[in-house]
Amino acid sequence: VDLRKEARELMKGAIDIHTHTAPSMFNRPYHDFDLASLALKAGYRAVLLKAHESTSVFRAQLTQRHLENGIDVFGGLVLNAFVGGFNPYAVDLSAKLGAKMIWMPTITSQHHYDFYGAPQYGSMKSDSAPLSPKKGLTILDEDSKIKDSVLEVLQIIAEHDICLGTGHLSNPEIMILCDKAIELGVKKIAVTHADFELIALPLEDQISLAQKGVYIEKSLLPMMPMWHSITPKETADSIRSIGASQCVLETDFGQIHHPDHIQGMELFVVTLLEVGITPEEIRKMLVENPQRLMGVYEGPE
Numbered sequence: 001v002d003l004r005k006e007a008r009e010l011m012k013g014a015i016d017i018h019t020h021t022a023p024s025m026f027n028r029p030y031h032d033f034d035l036a037s038l039a040l041k042a043g044y045r046a047v048l049l050k051a052h053e054s055t056s057v058f059r060a061q062l063t064q065r066h067l068e069n070g071i072d073v074f075g076g077l078v079l080n081a082f083v084g085g086f087n088p089y090a091v092d093l094s095a096k097l098g099a100k101m102i103w104m105p106t107i108t109s110q111h112h113y114d115f116y117g118a119p120q121y122g123s124m125k126s127d128s129a130p131l132s133p134k135k136g137l138t139i140l141d142e143d144s145k146i147k148d149s150v151l152e153v154l155q156i157i158a159e160h161d162i163c164l165g166t167g168h169l170s171n172p173e174i175m176i177l178c179d180k181a182i183e184l185g186v187k188k189i190a191v192t193h194a195d196f197e198l199i200a201l202p203l204e205d206q207i208s209l210a211q212k213g214v215y216i217e218k219s220l221l222p223m224m225p226m227w228h229s230i231t232p233k234e235t236a237d238s239i240r241s242i243g244a245s246q247c248v249l250e251t252d253f254g255q256i257h258h259p260d261h262i263q264g265m266e267l268f269v270v271t272l273l274e275v276g277i278t279p280e281e282i283r284k285m286l287v288e289n290p291q292r293l294m295g296v297y298e299g300p301e
C-alpha cells in the first residue's frame with residue numbers, strides 16, 4: 001500500500017486548527033498566503049491561523065479574499081498580554097469579526113513563564129522580544145477562584161458558540177477552566193496540544209475531559225526532534241484510550257526547523273497509520289471533529 005497516497009486521500013476535507021505563519025515575532029518560514037494555497041492544493045476544507053501576538057481574524061479574511069479559492073481561512077484570538085490578557089472587548093470584537101477560536105494565554109501565561117522562564121522557548125527566540133509583564137497571566141485570583149474577567153470571556157465565547165482553546169495554562173487551570181466553561185454553556189472546547197512538554201496533561205485527565213465532551217488536540221510538533229515530548233506509539237495509545245471521536249489532529253507547524261504544514265500533516269497521518277491508527281479514526285480526527293469545532297460540519301450526526 002502506498003501510505004503517502006492514502007494519507008493524501010484522508011487529508012481531503014481536513015482542517016488544521018493549529019497553524020503558525022508569518023508575519024510573526026518569531027521566525028516563520030511560511031506566510032499566511034503560502035499556507036492557504038498549499039492547503040487548497042491538498043484539498044483541505046479550511047485552516048485556522050493561530051498568532052501569539054494578536055487577533056488573526058483580519059489576516060484570515062485578507063488571505064481568503066486574496067486567494068478567492070473556495071477554502072475557508074479562519075482566524076481567532078490568543079489572550080496574551082499584547083491584547084490586554086483576559087480582555088472581553090478584544091474577545092467580543094474578534095467574535096463579531098468571525099473568530100473561530102479564542103485561546104487562553106500562551107507565551108505570556110504564568111505557567112509558560114514557570115516552565116520556560118520567559119515568553120521565549122526552545123528555539124523560538126524573537127529578534128525583537130516584546131515588552132511582557134513581569135508576572136504571567138493566570139485565570140485564578142489569589143483565592144484560587146476564576147477571575148471575573150475570565151468568566152466574562154467565557155460568556156462571550158458561549159454566546160457566539162465558538163471554540164475555546166486552553167493555550168498554555170497549567171494542568172490544574174485547564175481542568176478548572178473546562179468545567180467552568182461547560183457550566184457557562186461553552187459547547188466547543190479544545191485542549192491545546194495536550195501532550196506537548198509544557199502541558200503534558202496526564203492521560204487520565206485527558207480521558208475525563210473527553211468524557212465531558214472536550215476535544216483533545218493530538219499534535220505533530222511534540223513528536224518532532226526539536227521538541228520530543230512524546231513518541232508516535234504513545235500518541236497512538238493515547239488516541240485509543242481517549243477515543244478518536246474526541247481527538248483532533250493538528251500540526252502546530254510553522255517553525256523554521258520543520259517542513260510546511262501540509263507535508264507535516266502527511267508525515268503525521270502516515271506515522272499514525274504505521275502505528276495502527278485506522279483510516280476511519282484518522283478521518284474523524286482530521287476532518288469531522290475539526291469541522292465540528294469550526295462550526296462547518298455538514299456530515300451525518
Ligand SMILES: [Zn+2]
Binds near residue numbers: 018020252
Ligand atoms: Zn501553537
